[in-house]
Amino acid sequence: xxxxxxxxxIREEREEVSSIAGHNPFNFVIDEILSSTEAMVxxxxxxxxxxxxxxxxxxxxxxxxxARNALENEGTGxxxxxxxxxxxxxxxxxxxxxxxxxxxxAAILFSTGYMANLxxxxxxCSSNEIIVIDSDCHASIYDACRMSDAEVxxxxxxNPVDLDRRxxxxxxxxxxxxVVTEGIYSMLGDQxxxxxxxxxxxxxxxxxxxxxxHSLGVLGDNGRGLSEQEGVEDQVDFIxxxxxxxxxxxxxxxxxxxxEIENMRYAMRPYIFTASSSPALIASTxxxxxxxxxxxxxxxxxxxxxxxxxxxxxxLGLTIGPATSPVVAVILDSGxxxxxxxxxxxxxxxxxxxxxxxxxxxxxxxxxxCSVSAAHSPEQIAAIVDAFAKNSQYAQLQ
Amino acid sequence: xxxxxxxxxRLNELLKPYIKADSDIVLTEDSDLMTDLGLNSVKVMDLxxxxxxxxxxxxxxxELPDIRTVRDFALxxxxxxxxGNA
Numbered sequence: 001x002x003x004x005x006x007x008x009x010i011r012e013e014r015e016e017v018s019s020i021a022g023h024n025p026f027n028f029v030i031d032e033i034l035s036s037t038e039a040m041v042x043x044x045x046x047x048x049x050x051x052x053x054x055x056x057x058x059x060x061x062x063x064x065x066x067a068r069n070a071l072e073n074e075g076t077g078x079x080x081x082x083x084x085x086x087x088x089x090x091x092x093x094x095x096x097x098x099x100x101x102x103x104x105x106a107a108i109l110f111s112t113g114y115m116a117n118l119x120x121x122x123x124x125c126s127s128n129e130i131i132v133i134d135s136d137c138h139a140s141i142y143d144a145c146r147m148s149d150a151e152v153x154x155x156x157x158x159n160p161v162d163l164d165r166r167x168x169x170x171x172x173x174x175x176x177x178x179v180v181t182e183g184i185y186s187m188l189g190d191q192x193x194x195x196x197x198x199x200x201x202x203x204x205x206x207x208x209x210x211x212x213x214h215s216l217g218v219l220g221d222n223g224r225g226l227s228e229q230e231g232v233e234d235q236v237d238f239i240x241x242x243x244x245x246x247x248x249x250x251x252x253x254x255x256x257x258x259x260e261i262e263n264m265r266y267a268m269r270p271y272i273f274t275a276s277s278s279p280a281l282i283a284s285t286x287x288x289x290x291x292x293x294x295x296x297x298x299x300x301x302x303x304x305x306x307x308x309x310x311x312x313x314x315x316l317g318l319t320i321g322p323a324t325s326p327v328v329a330v331i332l333d334s335g336x337x338x339x340x341x342x343x344x345x346x347x348x349x350x351x352x353x354x355x356x357x358x359x360x361x362x363x364x365x366x367x368x369x370c371s372v373s374a375a376h377s378p379e380q381i382a383a384i385v386d387a388f389a390k391n392s393q394y395a396q397l398q
Numbered sequence: 399x400x401x402x403x404x405x406x407x408r409l410n411e412l413l414k415p416y417i418k419a420d421s422d423i424v425l426t427e428d429s430d431l432m433t434d435l436g437l438n439s440v441k442v443m444d445l446x447x448x449x450x451x452x453x454x455x456x457x458x459x460x461e462l463p464d465i466r467t468v469r470d471f472a473l474x475x476x477x478x479x480x481x482g483n484a
Contacts, residue, residue, distance in 0.1 A: 135447065145459065153456040156447055166456050359440040 020337055021344040025355045035059050036248075036375045041352060047380050049370045050354035054326050055217050055298045056375025057248030060291065063284040067249075070283035077278045082109075083266060086276030094286050098253050101293055102224060102239065105259040109251060109282075111274050113213055113242025114140040116252030118147060119268035120209070120240060121180070125150035129176040132166060134158065134192070136185055136362050138211065147270075150178075157185075157362065160196035167204040174204035178237075181208070183215030183226035187362055187369065189327030191215070194230045202235065209238040217246025217292045218326055223299060233257075243281070247288040251277045302326055302374040305381055309372055312385035318395055330368040330388070334396050339366035342394035349387035405479070406472045412449055413468070416441060427469040453479060 018024040023042070032040040036056040037048050057063060070090070080086035091109055098107035110116040121144035125131050131150045133141055136157040145152040156162040167174040179201045181192045194210065201208045212225035220228030223246070227233045237258060243251035254261065266272060277285075292298070303326075310324040319331040332339045336357055343355040346368070354369040361367050370384065410425055416437055417423055423435060431437050437445065442462075449471075450457055455478050465471050 135443065152459045154443075154447070154459070169454070169456055359438045361440075364438070364440045 017340060021340040023344065023347065025340070025343055028352070037373055037377075037380060039352075041347065044350055046347070046350050046352050047376075047383055048352050049372070049376075049380075049384050050352055051373070052214070052245040052371045053248060053373050053375070054214075054246045054302055054371065055248070055288075055292060055295060056373045057246065057288045057291070059375075060248065060288065062291065063248060063287045066287040067280040067284035070279040074279035076280075078276045080275060081272055082276045083272045088276075088279060088282070090279060090282045090286065091276060094282055094289070095253075097286060097289055098255055101222075101289065102233065102255045104239075104255045104257050106261045107253055107255045108261065108265055108271070109253050109277065110271060111252070111277050112250060113240070113244060113252035114143075115270050115274060116240045116242065116254055117141050117211065118144045119270040120238065120254050120264075121145060121178075122147035122270065123264055123268045124148075124209075124238075125176075125178055127151075129178070130170060130173060131178050131180060132163065132206070133180040134182065136187070137180060137182060138186060138213070141180055141211065158190065158193055160193055160200050163197060164200045164203070167200065167206060170204075174206050177204070177206040179206050179208045181210055183210055183212040183219060184325060184327060185362075186214050186327065187356060187367060188321040188329045188331075189214075189325030190322050191219075191226055191325070194226050194232055198230075198232045198235045207237040208235070209240060210236050212239055212241045213245060214327060216241045217295070218299065218302065221296070223292050223295060243285045243288075246292055247285050249281050249285045249288065251281055251285055298374040302372060305374065305376050306372045308378070308381045309370060309384060312381070313370075313388055316385070316389055316392055318388065318392065326372045328370040328372065330370070330395070331363075332366040332368065332395055334366075334394060336366055338394040339368065342391045343368060345391035345394065346387045349383075349390055351384050351387040353384075402472060402476050405475045406468070408452065409449070409468060409472050409475065412445070412452055416445060425468065427467065427472070429468045430466055431468070431471070432466075449475070455479065 014024055030039045030041060036053050036059045039046050039048055078086040095107040095109055110119055117140040125148055127149040129150045131145055131152045133154050134157055135154040153166060155166050170177060181197055184191055210227050215225040217223040219226050222228060227236045227239060238254055238256045240254045243249045306326045307324050310328050313320050313328060313330060321329040339355060346353055356367040356369055358364045413425060417435060429435055431442060446457060453475055461474055465474060
């Protein structure tokens with residue numbers, strides 16, 4: 001027995017999973033990436049249907065050109081924190097562009113979306129204040145709450161009535177509460193009832209943070225997310241998001257209608273004690289943001305693809321998420337063995353999707369999670385549906 | 399306000415749906431929620447929401463690492479319902 005012995009069970013579980021699926025789905029390797037929707041895997045061309053690359057921006061020629069220029073002119077990295085030598089003029093330019101895009105007075109960039117949540121949520125509330133999170137919030141939000149000195153309580157997923165009950169219990173303390181929700185939830189692709197949540201938080205004078213990681217570029221006429229779609233941006237206090245989905249790079253941001261968040265910048269330890277994003281990442285993100293804000297055609301294509309995949313899987317009799325969304329989750333209550341077999345069968349058919357096993361899933365069931373891209377061709381969408389049809393014996397059909 | 403034995407009875411009722419019908423588990427104050435009752439982290443979080451509804455309280459997540467047994471939970475609920483709660 002030593003410090004590492006407690007991880008033996010993880011090794012055993014990995015071995016069990018590998019023996020069932022033939023490959024370890026949690027150690028999936030792309031041998032060669034061919035495009036934003038296709039890769040070589042195990043020597044075979046494979047459609048990527050689980051990469052969150054919603055607008056297909058990773059191979060956009062303009063983004064690549066911008067990144068290449070920055071790489072050649074500004075080097076491979078900043079080697080420093082934003083607080084020290086890691087702020088280049090392009091970091092400030094991108095912050096201004098995010099603020100302008102959301103029409104908010106302030107924006108702060110982070111090195112990843114995870115760090116954005118970690119930085120903001122671990123700092124904004126202190127020990128006598130309260131963070132009230134949706135129970136299905138992402139792990140980054142839970143981790144940030146663990147770092148915070150605030151009291152943290154949960155409300156039932158997408159349930160404004162339960163949120164109301166919990167804020168009511170807080171009494172006067174509700175004025176010191178920050179409610180946290182997401183735009184599109186990453187596992188099932190469902191959307192928060194944001195108008196109702198805004199009504200509740202306004203009733204108690206609480207603040208609201210919306211994580212638009214999976215809804216940025218996807219929802220709203222200008223792609224600003226669920227807050228734009230629901231017409232509540234003027235009542236949302238903080239919007240957090242990531243560059244690693246619709247924007248096709250790596251990084252995170254927080255924008256706010258409160259200019260005072262600028263004062264928070266150097267109180268956020270995960271922001272201070274991390275190197276800033278490389279010039280190439282910032283350059284490609286600037287170009288991607290420009291294309292995303294004018295990318296109505298990409299959003300239309302994305303939703304057209306999402307509708308076709310959702311309907312195709314529904315027609316097969318599979319149990320899927322509650323509404324059409326770029327995240328299409330096949331819910332399997334036939335057990336881990338069948339989920340792993342289906343995942344491996346899809347891969348054999350040349351289709352990669354995410355597999356998510358309990359306890360990481362809402363409801364404790366196994367999920368085969370697809371994410372759709374605007375860059376998927378009609379033939380690729382049809383091939384994904386066909387692969388599920390060929391492996392439907394692993395699911396209990398409706 | 400509730401006394402400990404009343405809280406324990408209510409807690410046992412709330413725990414019953416989480417025990418498999420064919421299980422021979424006997425619920426005691428010493429029952430460990432994860433090792434004896436076999437609750438994984440998702441089920442513990444679901445149980446927590448049901449207990450919060452039943453007792454009309456909100457339990458801070460920071461309290462959870464100290465909860466291992468039925469007794470731990472009952473004592474927490476006694477403390478929270480006695481003190482008043484967020």
